[in-house]
Amino acid sequence: MVHRITAVAWMTFRRLLRSRILMAGAILALLVMGLYSGILIAILAAAEEGDQQEVQALVPMFFHLAVAMFGTVSTIMATIIGVTVLRTDMTSGTIFGVLAKPVSRGEYVAGNWLGGLVAVLILWLVFAVVMGAIASGIGAPLGSLHVAIIASRILMAALSLSAALLLSIRFNAWGAAVLSVLLVNGASVVEQVANIMGALKVDVPEKLVNALAFPFPVTNAFDGLSERLMQSDLAPDSLLPAVAHVVDYALVLLFVAYLFFRRLDLNRSSE
Amino acid sequence: MTPLLQANGLSKTYSARFPKRDSFDALSDMTFDVRPGEIFAFLGPNGAGKTTTINLLLGFLNPTRGECRLFGLDPRERRAREQVGFLPENYAFYPAFTAPTLLNYFGRLQGIPAPERLKRIDELIERVDLTEARRRPVGKYSRGMRQRLGIAQALLNRPKLLILDEPTSGFDPIGRYMVRDLLSELKQSGVSIFLCSHILSEVEAICDRVVIIDRGRTVREGTLASVLGTGRGFEIVFRDASGDVSRDLAARGTAIEELENNRRIAVNDEAEAQRLLDQIRAGGGVIVRYQAIGRSLEETFIQDIAGRHTRAQEKVS
Numbered sequence: 263m264v265h266r267i268t269a270v271a272w273m274t275f276r277r278l279l280r281s282r283i284l285m286a287g288a289i290l291a292l293l294v295m296g297l298y299s300g301i302l303i304a305i306l307a308a309a310e311e312g313d314q315q316e317v318q319a320l321v322p323m324f325f326h327l328a329v330a331m332f333g334t335v336s337t338i339m340a341t342i343i344g345v346t347v348l349r350t351d352m353t354s355g356t357i358f359g360v361l362a363k364p365v366s367r368g369e370y371v372a373g374n375w376l377g378g379l380v381a382v383l384i385l386w387l388v389f390a391v392v393m394g395a396i397a398s399g400i401g402a403p404l405g406s407l408h409v410a411i412i413a414s415r416i417l418m419a420a421l422s423l424s425a426a427l428l429l430s431i432r433f434n435a436w437g438a439a440v441l442s443v444l445l446v447n448g449a450s451v452v453e454q455v456a457n458i459m460g461a462l463k464v465d466v467p468e469k470l471v472n473a474l475a476f477p478f479p480v481t482n483a484f485d486g487l488s489e490r491l492m493q494s495d496l497a498p499d500s501l502l503p504a505v506a507h508v509v510d511y512a513l514v515l516l517f518v519a520y521l522f523f524r525r526l527d528l529n530r531s532s533e
Numbered sequence: 534m535t536p537l538l539q540a541n542g543l544s545k546t547y548s549a550r551f552p553k554r555d556s557f558d559a560l561s562d563m564t565f566d567v568r569p570g571e572i573f574a575f576l577g578p579n580g581a582g583k584t585t586t587i588n589l590l591l592g593f594l595n596p597t598r599g600e601c602r603l604f605g606l607d608p609r610e611r612r613a614r615e616q617v618g619f620l621p622e623n624y625a626f627y628p629a630f631t632a633p634t635l636l637n638y639f640g641r642l643q644g645i646p647a648p649e650r651l652k653r654i655d656e657l658i659e660r661v662d663l664t665e666a667r668r669r670p671v672g673k674y675s676r677g678m679r680q681r682l683g684i685a686q687a688l689l690n691r692p693k694l695l696i697l698d699e700p701t702s703g704f705d706p707i708g709r710y711m712v713r714d715l716l717s718e719l720k721q722s723g724v725s726i727f728l729c730s731h732i733l734s735e736v737e738a739i740c741d742r743v744v745i746i747d748r749g750r751t752v753r754e755g756t757l758a759s760v761l762g763t764g765r766g767f768e769i770v771f772r773d774a775s776g777d778v779s780r781d782l783a784a785r786g787t788a789i790e791e792l793e794n795n796r797r798i799a800v801n802d803e804a805e806a807q808r809l810l811d812q813i814r815a816g817g818g819v820i821v822r823y824q825a826i827g828r829s830l831e832e833t834f835i836q837d838i839a840g841r842h843t844r845a846q847e848k849v850s
Contacts, residue, residue, distance in 0.1 A: 280630075364612065529588065
């Protein structure tokens, strides 16, 4: 089973490389990072003037902004990868060549997910190397807290990937992308809508807001995880439940994707 | 002999529930089997349900009723497809990769050990005449070259059963000859072949059994000889030394053709043929040959399908 999943994952990763989705993601990340280069210049200027206090204040800000920005880019990338890999195979017909081989549909879904995850991990690896180099250059090397923050963002990307993969089985790429963003960030969306209604003097009962946000608990879990990390709380007993929650959610979405896909009619039409 | 592939009462209904409840029977009560070592032709006009049947046989679709078995297993089970090679009509490959890369991928999925896999890939690329194009991305291949690669991937695992959907589609005459040659070679080595093709002269030259379907239903099935044998009627060749029998038959209005040494009668009805046989024997004639006059597979196919369509139109009008 493992060799078939890894074979599908490897091919998925190579397809993503060839399709230049990863390259586009890296360029997008660099462009957004450029927006924050002002802070980097300020850090370098402060370091040159020997103002260590200023450097100490700016470095965490630079890191957190860069992580937040790259986290958003990687989540977008994960969503694009998720809605692309399986859907493209289904629409182009390449899926039939693969599933005619002794590969179960579960192995196929898992392989596609794993290949997409490897692509996201590589994006993060590049980011971590760049950040590590910059941090060392300005005399503030990355520590375990930074690694934990990056890991939490990777978890979020894995979750987006699962949601997008699941939804791409039933919806087209755009529909799946929008719905997966809603699914992953549903609680925040409900909260924002409630705030807007409040601003418009429409009273939305809190119980209703909670009920509407209930199917999307992951945002809260992830927000809680981010909050703890921002407070430099690396205690396992406070981090692990939040991590487990995000991982659980990602795996449940992947499993639901498998259940949907397992008995799906794949209609290969005659030409 | 246990069949390698079985379809029992296989049916598929597509239903649309929204905006209105509508359904369409793509396949109804299809029953057949493919036995070891035979070439089984599965024929029908466009839209007859051939592709739906193949999709069901490989587990891409779930049957509405009935069942199919591949090597005794449900085709949706992974193990059922271990000894199957499949070639769809227009194989969709990942266009950015080369033929060896794609074959290597398929070989990995089939669990073929690396050294054997690489050797087999080289063999097959040579066999399907893609050696010169092996470093070129498949996206730059012609349709015929993609079809050759499709054949190579279908043979990668040395299958016991090949499911081929229009294997000569996109080929020039040389390519077609290569496929025909390959199929004969595979048949000799004991591989069973489930073959869908519109080129009936080629099918007729190599197949053992035939099923003709139309609008999701079986129209005719049987061995090639039985399918072709019941067409133009029956032929009796006899020797009549005295000429008495011939005179008697001619007097009763039977048309007799004079051959070099014998005489020949052709009739449409089998009962009529039997009556004439009795008459010839009773009159002292010697039966040299009695046989059903065969049609070509193409004639049989056209007559069956056109007949059904005419009857359906008459019903409608």
